Amino acid sequence: MKKKFLSIGIEMPGAVGEHIEFSSERSLFDGDVILFYPHFDDYMAVEDYAGKPLLTQEDSVQAAQDIKHWRSELEAAIQSGKVVFIYLAKPAEVYHYTGAKDFSGTGKNRASTVYVDALNSYDSLPINLTGMTPKSGKSIAEIAHMSAMSSFWSEFGSISAYQVHFSLGQGDDFLGTKGREKAVGTVIRKGSGVLVLLPPAEWDVDELTYTRGKKVYWRKSSVVLGNK
Numbered sequence: 001m002k003k004k005f006l007s008i009g010i011e012m013p014g015a016v017g018e019h020i021e022f023s024s025e026r027s028l029f030d031g032d033v034i035l036f037y038p039h040f041d042d043y044m045a046v047e048d049y050a051g052k053p054l055l056t057q058e059d060s061v062q063a064a065q066d067i068k069h070w071r072s073e074l075e076a077a078i079q080s081g082k083v084v085f086i087y088l089a090k091p092a093e094v095y096h097y098t099g100a101k102d103f104s105g106t107g108k109n110r111a112s113t114v115y116v117d118a119l120n121s122y123d124s125l126p127i128n129l130t131g132m133t134p135k136s137g138k139s140i141a142e143i144a145h146m147s148a149m150s151s152f153w154s155e156f157g158s159i160s161a162y163q164v165h166f167s168l169g170q171g172d173d174f175l176g177t178k179g180r181e182k183a184v185g186t187v188i189r190k191g192s193g194v195l196v197l198l199p200p201a202e203w204d205v206d207e208l209t210y211t212r213g214k215k216v217y218w219r220k221s222s223v224v225l226g227n228k
Contacts, residue, residue, distance in 0.1 A: 006031035008070070009039050010087065013208050014218045016226030023066050028077040035085045036074060037200070038121035040092040049095040049116055060096035060116075067124045075126035079191035087200040088184070090134050090163040092121040127188060127195065131167030138162075139178035140185075140199065146174045149185075149196070155228060162199035175199065 005017035006028065020026045023042040028034055043063050045053030055063055078084055100115040138161045146153055165182035175185025188195040208222035
């Protein structure tokens with residue numbers, strides 16, 4: 001029986017598998033193999049706070065709900081025996097309205113204070129990586145024999161670049177920085193499932209698509225790449 005592949009937050013080339021928006025309430029129990037890409041691209045900010053985007057009132061509520069939803073869904077998927085791949089994109093940081101509000105003064109001098117709090121796209125993950133630092137690089141070294149991941153890495157290692165690194169020893173590390181000082185790829189076993197953390201593979205969407213009228217279509221080459 002063919003396994004059901006779900007990708008959350010990122011669409012595979014050629015629309016291979018089922019793409020799920022980050023702002024979805026979809027359950028992951030429908031899938032067998034899951035790819036998750038943490039981001040905040042689906043939400044709107046019209047101003048900044050403390051140098052970071054401040055989400056609108058409406059999207060503040062949505063983003064907080066989605067973060068909680070995906071963390072719970074990913075945890076449940078792993079515990080139930082599924083394989084979950086996480087593309088370790090650069091963490092996105094935003095502020096959101098918490099819904100809390102205070103009032104001070106009376107009459108014409110009455111003023112309200114609304115409260116905001118920080119959100120990180122990695123809050124959606126069911127793990128916390130010690131020493132996680134947003135740093136990028138393309139020189140990636142194998143730390144240990146990759147076994148099941150070796151075919152993936154031989155195919156896509158040349159188009160992969162890390163956007164974060166983290167402390168060694170939090171899982172079965174198989175990819176690291178050039179001198180193997182930090183990990184950039186590891187396998188963490190939880191329950192009866194497996195969490196595979198990977199540097200993202202990158203592809204040129206413009207080369208893989210074409211436009212006809214106002215619609216964008218995938219080329220045949222993109223379907224080949226997506227299936228690989």
